[in-house]
Amino acid sequence: MTETGPAAVRRELGDFLRSRRERLTPQQAGLPSTGRRRTPGLRREEVAVLAGVGVTWYTWLEQGRPINVSTQVLRAVARALRLDDTERRHLYRLAGSGTPDTGSATSPPELTAALQPVLDQLDPFPACLQTSLFDVVAYNRAYRFLFTDVELIPPGERNCAVQFFTDPDWRGRYLDGDLVAARMVARMRAEVGSGIGSPAAADIVDRLRERSEEFARLWARHDVLPQQYETKRLDSPLVGELRLSFVSTLVPETGYRMTVMTPADESTGQRLTRMAELTETRARG
Structure with a gap:
């Protein structure tokens, strides 16, 4: 279980x-090669030297000990690791130099009531x-x-992550599934940041680790x-291939984001209109 x-x-x-x-x-870091190494990459001692910090201090940082970290030192570590x-922003957030929004300052019922008309107007x-x-937490008919x-x-x-990594049918709708998987996990890490310590984040990560070997492998990277x-290219069960441009915008002071998918070509626009016609009666039922 995630701590x-x-x-x-x-x-x-x-x-x-x-x-x-x-x-x-070592070559990427500008250090001389010292022959075969027992482990990949740089040693802790080398990172400490490159960053101009003490070896013990850097070791404690990697060990997760409760030590104080200044922005100046973080900047030096980021530079040494070629982030x-x-x-770099992810590093600062994990170290406490920035805290991401992982929940909502507004209750979902109030937020959805305010934004549902906006979502509906975006159809198709x-x-x-x-x-x-x-x-x-809210969506339109399309x-x-x-x-x-x-x-x-x-x-x-x-x-979206649970469905993508646990439901083969949902995953199969993405025509470039492997690429989407890697990007989704990497975005999830960047957006969650230091919020990984929250119960909500820990719960979703635990669920996905247990239910998807692919997610566990990508998360570990x-x-x-x-x-x-x-x-992204999607295979709609109703109208076939869609090429959709995904645009996400943060809703200020809520921790939520609105994602809108617009057609990337004329054919997709026509198919979205067709999908709206096909689902109109079904949505009312």
Whole structure:
């Protein structure tokens, strides 16, 4: 079971640093090669030297000990490990220099009541309201029938990651499933950040680890990605292939995001209109 609380965040920080250290070769870090190594990547001592910090201090950081970390030191560690911008932000958040939203400051009933009309007006473009943990809390008719009939899924299972990694039919709707899987897990890590220590985050991660070997393997890689505007290919059970551009926007002061899927080509636009016609009667029933 995933640990919760500050200790879990420190453990996550240590695991992340270790994963970044092990992927970096001495040559990439500008260090001379010293022959065969028993473990991949850099040694802790080498990272400490490159960052200009004490070896014991850096070791404690990877071990998840409760030590104080300044922004200046974090910047030096990030530079030593050659972290990109997304990984650097992830490091700062895990170390307590930034805390992500992992829940809502507004109760879901109030939020959905306010935003449901907006979602409905976006038809025939699929749109939904999600938490940072990929729970779907509101959606319009186009989204309801995009993968399957969402209302046939129990509310507690209406989570994009859970459905993707545990339901072969949902996963099969993505024509580039392996790529989507890697990006989804990396985005989930980046968005959850230090919130991995919260009970809600721990619960979803535990569920996915237990139910999906693929998720467990990808989660262990500690990859992080920012929110991206990307086009995905879906195989609709009603109208066939769709090329949809996914655009997500944070709803201020709520911790939720609205995701809208717009057609990337004329054919997709026509098929979305056709899907709206096919589901109009079904939605009323």
